[in-house]
Amino acid sequence: MIFPKSLAIILVAFADANAGPCRPSTSDTSGVMTTTVTGDIESTATVTTFPTDPTETSTTTATESDITTFSTITDQEITPTGTTTIVVRTTSGVPDGDSDQCARIPNPYTSDNGPEFELTCDRIWGTYDEIDTFYDTTFENCVNACNLRGVCSYVQFEGDSNSCIIIGDQYEDPLDQPGSFIARKKRPVFPDDGRRVRSF
Incomplete structure (x- = not known):
């Protein structure tokens, strides 16, 4: 100054x-x-000045009970047991696979281990009970797998992926699907004396 x-x-x-x-x-x-x-x-x-006492710093220590833990819940696929899977299908375009495969198979087709199957080419079921599905297989293996399951009524073979669907029952008229086909298991009918007369 x-x-x-x-x-x-x-x-x-x-x-x-x-x-x-x-x-x-x-x-x-x-x-x-x-x-x-x-x-x-x-x-x-x-001018000489003396600083005041430093401001006390309050330190808070969080205990484990003070900490809130947030958990992330992710979607999980829950598979019920003892229930029937109902699949709803829609049609798509012409597949890249063997679209003429159904035409080359004898109709009706006699399986290696059981009854005959009646084929319907270029059709799939839109809504059905799915029992099992196999990939990269053949139609012959598909119908043989159906015969091993007493609840199997149909097989659906998709030529674009060579996949087989074992079906218990269906609920609607079939849909157009080039390259795929349905095979219905023909069940035997027995008269009262036990003799086999025909299939339906």
Whole structure:
């Protein structure tokens, strides 16, 4: 701070008046201003301040009970047991597979281990009970697998993927699907005397 010359003289005189035998030479300097006068023309005042007590920092420690854990629930596929799977199918375009495969199979087709199957070419069931599905197989294996399951009534063979669907029952008229075909198991009918007469 810059003081005029006259003010500097007053401050010096005030300092001399306070210095004497009746006054202590030392005093509490906490929070006081110390003034230093230099030169004849201007004075430089040095202000000495003492900082206050530092602000206390409050630290909070979170305990395990204070922490909330968020769990992410993902969708899970739940497969019920003892129920029937009902599949709804829609038709698609002409497949890339063997679309003429059905035409080359004898109709009706006699399986290796059981009854005959009646074929319907270029058709699939839209809604049905699915028992099992096989991939990369043949029609012959498909009907043989059906014969091993007493609840099997139809097989549906899809020529584009060579996949076989074992079907228990169907609920609608068949849909057009080039390259795929349905084979219905012809069940034997027995007369009262137990002799086999025909299939239906």
